[in-house]
Amino acid sequence: MERRLVVQGIENLLEISIFTILALFMLGGSITMIMSRQTIFSAFGFLVAMIALAGIFALLDARFLAVAQIMVSVGAIVVLSILTVLTINMREENLPYERHKYKWMFFSFILALPITLLIYKSATAMYESFKTMEAVTSKVVGKLLFSEWVLAFEIVSVLLLAAMVGAIVIARKEIPKHEIPKEERA
Amino acid sequence: MSPNLFFLLASLLFSIGLVGLVSRRNLFVLYMSIELMLSSINLLLATFSKVLGDASGSVIALLMIGVIAAEAALFLAMIVHIYRSSRSVDSDNFTALAQGKE
Structure with missing residues (x-):
């Protein structure tokens, strides 16, 4: 009995640490995506975020969804956007001149914060635990x-x-x- | 492991996409922000599918991936077309509809 509890605790810890690593990759990739000036760096941030999202799908036991995410989002969409960025091949001085970028980001983040809280609160108010089910x-x-x-x-x-x-x-x-x-x- | 963390991650990703959509002017970044918001909804669907113990959520997320692919193809084609006609990817240059010009 005690041994089963220990095994369960270790499994839980492992799940949480894997989730944390994937979530950090995802948040880092998406923040790189909206912050960087060069378009190709944004595309690479997007790539990292999509791969991490596939890992989170696998963590949620949605196996087919994880494979589809890798094949479609990473293999097709991100590659297509990187190819388009490289085809257009903008010079750095031709990129849009965004002087007030960080100011805009700060204020729009303040505006988006209530929406974030609304989604989070309304989603967590309904359900508190996972149901046990077989893998999808x-x-x-x-x-x-x-x-x-x-x-x-x-x-x-x-x-x-x-x-x-x-x-x-x-x-x-x-x-x-x-x-x-x-x-x-x- | 509680689903709250997944919900938190999905809502954070949605708001990051929203911030990118509002505050940037590079058309590529706008496109990737829209994709990120759609993907965060996908994550929410997958989480609900596991919370409710029903595989239908995963199926809807799978169909959403198809919709995202269609959106990506159209958006990238439009960016290429816009770049060819005006040599710019700055969304502030395309205000003809807002100003009522031809």
Whole structure:
């Protein structure tokens, strides 16, 4: 009995220390993201935050979500944004000149503090402990995704297709004019 | 381990994203702040999924990742387009709608 308690205490301590490390990485990455002047450093801060978020998902026993986060957010979104930053390749003197950046940050943080407290208080007022459940593996997620959430899944797939077409159209070099028929051209 | 820490982390991330969105003018930083706010909502969903013992929260978070990917593709395409047309990523340069100009 006593030995089980000790093992549980060690597990708890381990969980809290892993959470602390991941949370520090996440907060540090996101603060780097909004503070740094060079865009590429912001992108790297965002990368660190996304990887740490995947670790926190794994800590929450949402295994499939952690893998999806690594594959989509880190592997696609962050890489795409770093590639865009490098493609645009702004010189430092062409970046926006933000003289009052820290002043703005300070005041907007004071304004955002009540919102933070509101989210935190309203979330913690409802639930105080985790329910014991089995890990959310890909089997569970797949069953739910194709039974209960199948409509949302289809809508997301159509949305992704529309976003792909829209991104191609927006980022095209120039929109070609309508083709003039041959008889009018002569 | 109590879920309060996860809730605290999610609300802090949301407010950091909000601060970045309000106070910066670089379009890339605005884009990453929006992504960060969406990801903090994802974290909140995953935490609720574990608190309630229901895997549906994870499924909604998974669908949210798809929405985030769509948003990223469109936003980056728009940044590239804006940069090509005006050689700037400063959001203060794009006030044509606010001033009622062409």
